Amino acid sequence: MMAKTQYYVPVGPIHPALKEPIRVEAEVEGERIVRVDVKRGFAHRGIEYMGMKRNAIQTLYLSERICGICSISHPYAFVIGSEKALGIEAPPRAQYIRPIIAELERIHSHILWLGVVAHEMGFDSLLFWTWKGREKVLDLLELLTGNRINYSVFMIGGVRRDIKESQIKAIKDAIDFYRIFTEEMKNVFLSDPVYKARTRGVAQLSREMALKLNVCGPVARAAGLRMDVRQDNPYDAYADIEVRAIVPQDIVGEARGDAYDITLVRLYEIEQSLDIIEFCIENMPEGRIMAIPNYVVLLSKIKKTKGEAIGMHEAPRGEVVHYFKYDGTRDGPAVWKVVAPSYNNINSWAPLLLGAEVADIPIVVAYIDPCMCCNDRVAVVRDRDGRIMDYSLIHRKAVEKTMRLKRELGVRA
Amino acid sequence: MVNKMMFVLLKQLVKKPATNPFPVKHAPKNVTELIEKVQRGEVKINPPVPVPEGFRGKLVYDPERCIGCQLCIKVCPADAMEWIPELRKIRHYVSRCMFCALCVDICPGKKFPGEKKNVKALRMSEDFLLADYDKYSDSLIEEPPEAKEGGV
Numbered sequence: 075m076m077a078k079t080q081y082y083v084p085v086g087p088i089h090p091a092l093k094e095p096i097r098v099e100a101e102v103e104g105e106r107i108v109r110v111d112v113k114r115g116f117a118h119r120g121i122e123y124m125g126m127k128r129n130a131i132q133t134l135y136l137s138e139r140i141c142g143i144c145s146i147s148h149p150y151a152f153v154i155g156s157e158k159a160l161g162i163e164a165p166p167r168a169q170y171i172r173p174i175i176a177e178l179e180r181i182h183s184h185i186l187w188l189g190v191v192a193h194e195m196g197f198d199s200l201l202f203w204t205w206k207g208r209e210k211v212l213d214l215l216e217l218l219t220g221n222r223i224n225y226s227v228f229m230i231g232g233v234r235r236d237i238k239e240s241q242i243k244a245i246k247d248a249i250d251f252y253r254i255f256t257e258e259m260k261n262v263f264l265s266d267p268v269y270k271a272r273t274r275g276v277a278q279l280s281r282e283m284a285l286k287l288n289v290c291g292p293v294a295r296a297a298g299l300r301m302d303v304r305q306d307n308p309y310d311a312y313a314d315i316e317v318r319a320i321v322p323q324d325i326v327g328e329a330r331g332d333a334y335d336i337t338l339v340r341l342y343e344i345e346q347s348l349d350i351i352e353f354c355i356e357n358m359p360e361g362r363i364m365a366i367p368n369y370v371v372l373l374s375k376i377k378k379t380k381g382e383a384i385g386m387h388e389a390p391r392g393e394v395v396h397y398f399k400y401d402g403t404r405d406g407p408a409v410w411k412v413v414a415p416s417y418n419n420i421n422s423w424a425p426l427l428l429g430a431e432v433a434d435i436p437i438v439v440a441y442i443d444p445c446m447c448c449n450d451r452v453a454v455v456r457d458r459d460g461r462i463m464d465y466s467l468i469h470r471k472a473v474e475k476t477m478r479l480k481r482e483l484g485v486r487a
Numbered sequence: 488m489v490n491k492m493m494f495v496l497l498k499q500l501v502k503k504p505a506t507n508p509f510p511v512k513h514a515p516k517n518v519t520e521l522i523e524k525v526q527r528g529e530v531k532i533n534p535p536v537p538v539p540e541g542f543r544g545k546l547v548y549d550p551e552r553c554i555g556c557q558l559c560i561k562v563c564p565a566d567a568m569e570w571i572p573e574l575r576k577i578r579h580y581v582s583r584c585m586f587c588a589l590c591v592d593i594c595p596g597k598k599f600p601g602e603k604k605n606v607k608a609l610r611m612s613e614d615f616l617l618a619d620y621d622k623y624s625d626s627l628i629e630e631p632p633e634a635k636e637g638g639v
Contacts, residue, residue: 128564135564135587199496206505213539220543220611226587234592235541261491268492369562369593 079103083432087116091436094446098423098439102432110427112420117446118453122410129405130156130230130376131369137396138224140412141448143186146179147389148412149228151396154309155385156230156407159398160375162366166359168232169310174245174354175218175227176387177347181252182211183390184340187443188263191337194436195272200262207255214248217241230372231365242355249348256344263337273333277426277438280331287421291392292343293442295321296336298329303388315353320346333441377405391415391443414448509535538613543586545614550576550631552597552608559590559609571634579629582622586611 080103087095095116101109121140125133134156137148150172157163164172185208192200212222218241219225227235237245263269279289284297294301302319304312320342322329329335366372380402387394392415401408419442426438455463479485510532515521524530538544555575560568567583568590588611596605619627625635 129561131562131589132564135585135589199499200492203496203499209505216542217539220539220541220588221586224585224587226543226585226589234588258495262495266490266492369589370558373561 080108085435092439094444096420096444096446098427098435100427100432100435105431105433107427107430107432107435110424112423114420114446115450115453118450119447120453122412122451125410126407129373130407131373133406133410134228134230135226137412138226141389141414141445143183143223143445144179144389144391144394144448145224146176146228147387147394148396148414150176150387151385151394153228153230153385154387155383155396155398156376158383158385159381159400160230160379161381162231162375164232164310164365165362167236167361168363168365170354170358171233171235171237171363172228173311173315174237174351175215175225175233177350177354178211178215178218180347180390181344182208182215183443184344185211185259187340187390187440188259188337190443191273191333191437191440194440195269197268203262204259207252207259210248210251214244217244229364230376232363232367234364236363237355237358245351245355249352252344252348256341256348259344260341263341264334269337270334273337273437275330276333276430276434277336277422277441278330278332279422279426281329283422283425284331287425288418289392289422289442290418291389291415292336292339293392293419293422295319296329296339297331298323303386303393307386309386311354311357312350314357315350317346317350333437336441373405376400378402382409389415391445392419412448412451414445416442416445417449417451420444420449507533507536509533535616538615542613542615543588543611545581545612545617546579546584546586546590546629547610547612548577548579548629549608549610550574552606553577553631554595554597554608556595558593558595562589562593564589571630573637574631574633576631576634578634580622581617581627581629582619 080101083100083102084097085100086092086097097113097116099111099113100107121136125136128136134149134152137152138145140148153164153172185204189201189204189208192198192204215225216222218237219227219235227233279287279293279297281298284294284299289297290301298321300319300321302317304315304317305319308317320339322335322338325338325342366375379400382397382399385396385398393413394415395413397409397411397413398407399409422442423438427435430438455468457463511521511530512533521530525532553576555577557570557577559577560570564587565583565585567580567585569578569580571578591607591609591611594607594609596607598605617627621627
């Protein structure tokens with residue numbers, strides 16, 4: 075009798091190794107993965123539907139909650155799209171303040187990723203060292219906006235907080251600190267033999283595969299594709315800066331598209347962000363920071379507007395696309411559709427895990443910096459016979475269950 | 488093998504910890520005992536990291552200045568404001584608040600006789616230690632004193 079050689083290893087949706095819910099089902103033969111299936115859709119929150127029931131200002135701050143950590147990327151795409159649909163333009167000073175906030179966020183997001191990858195490799199002292207360096211940018215964001223995360227600083231047609239002279243000094247200090255810190259991180263990550271052995275050739279995505287799987291952001295750039303929203307569709311101050319996508323073939327001569335290359339891309343992007351912030355604070359024009367300072371006037375203008383637009387922003391993880399339609403009957407979007415970068419990037423898991431070793435799973439999973447809560451746009455509920463249940467039925471059942479629970483537990487209203 | 492990473496990490500051994508040990512350096516065995524000791528003045532609490540200027544903490548509501556325009560209710564993304572029709576004032580639930588300060592921006596405020604400019608009824612304080620077991624506790628609800636007394 076033959077012994078069983080293939081084993082079924084399900085991971086998730088709730089698992090100690092995962093921070094967010096997703097399910098990976100793998101068949102392993104010894105250490106090698108021979109069949110893999112990725113199932114998503116455990117974190118659907120119906121945020122787009124909620125946004126279509128509220129006014130545009132409320133929806134803007136709701137969009138900040140789509141992603142737990144890119145808390146400026148979604149509002150950025152939202153304000154760019156809304157301004158296009160409304161036909162207004164942010165004042166020049168606001169157009170320079172927005173990239174500063176967005177680039178500071180990119181710095182903290184990339185440092186976070188470097189720490190996470192070190193943690194997934196089992197190198198926790200490196201995790202704490204990188205995150206110690208990340209604190210400084212969070213403190214700076216708190217100084218500029220009033221909040222550590224979820225800054226609530228953008229507004230349709232401008233920004234809500236100006237950058238003062240004293241704050242510019244703090245930004246310059248932080249830039250000096252990060253120039254040295256990034257140099258140290260480059261030494262630590264890129265020239266370390268252990269890190270190199272653990273990431274070289276792991277999660278390798280060829281240029282053709284990257285195009286076929288439709289990946290975006292640093293994952294695509296590591297595979298050698300020159301794509302960056304800030305370069306291809308410049309908006310705000312990025313049009314003056316002429317951002318160029320960071321690709322490994324410009325730095326080391328060839329793009330291999332593995333986890334080592336993506337570390338390289340992210341580290342050099344931190345330096346690029348520092349350059350962008352430096353340019354912005356040096357060339358920041360004077361003037362107003364809001365096109366329409368009165369929110370009531372803004373809301374009534376939105377109510378009268380008919381139009382649709384697409385807003386895009388290069389988030390730390392890739393491109394964020396928001397689609398809007400204002401129909402002229404209510405003061406919020408009639409249609410709001412969000413496309414988040416992790417949706418494209420998770421496509422790369424199944425082909426990369428196939429043939430890999432079990433020990434490589436954490437790196438393959440972590441190297442795209444996945445954000446499950448950004449992903450899920452639609453949830454379909456089926457009953458026992460496999461029929462799709464319609465919305466009104468689910469709603470009625472939910473109300474019934476809430477009432478029953480309230481009665482049973484004696485919760486006050 | 489000696490490399491750069493080892494050097495960087497070994498250097499951390501001689502540095503002071505980056506974390507602020509708030510409220511005390513080590514987790515206490517008994518929290519109630521610690522609170523009693525602090526009240527008697529035996530143990531000193533390590534202060535939290537100071538907040539920067541313009542920090543968005545707990546919202547403070549001054550009902551005297553409120554004109555009842557309901558604009559804050561209109562813009563609040565989190566539905567943290569409740570309208571009290573009997574008093575024509577608002578009630579604010581801090582446990583629902585998301586600290587965006589839109590209500591502070593939009594509040595028109597009121598001018599008392601002798602004042603030159605309007606003063607807003609809402610402002611952000613620097614208070615951020617808001618943990619509580621009950622989300623409806625008195626410290627987490629901002630409302631006019633009449634509402635509290637009258638039970639409106």
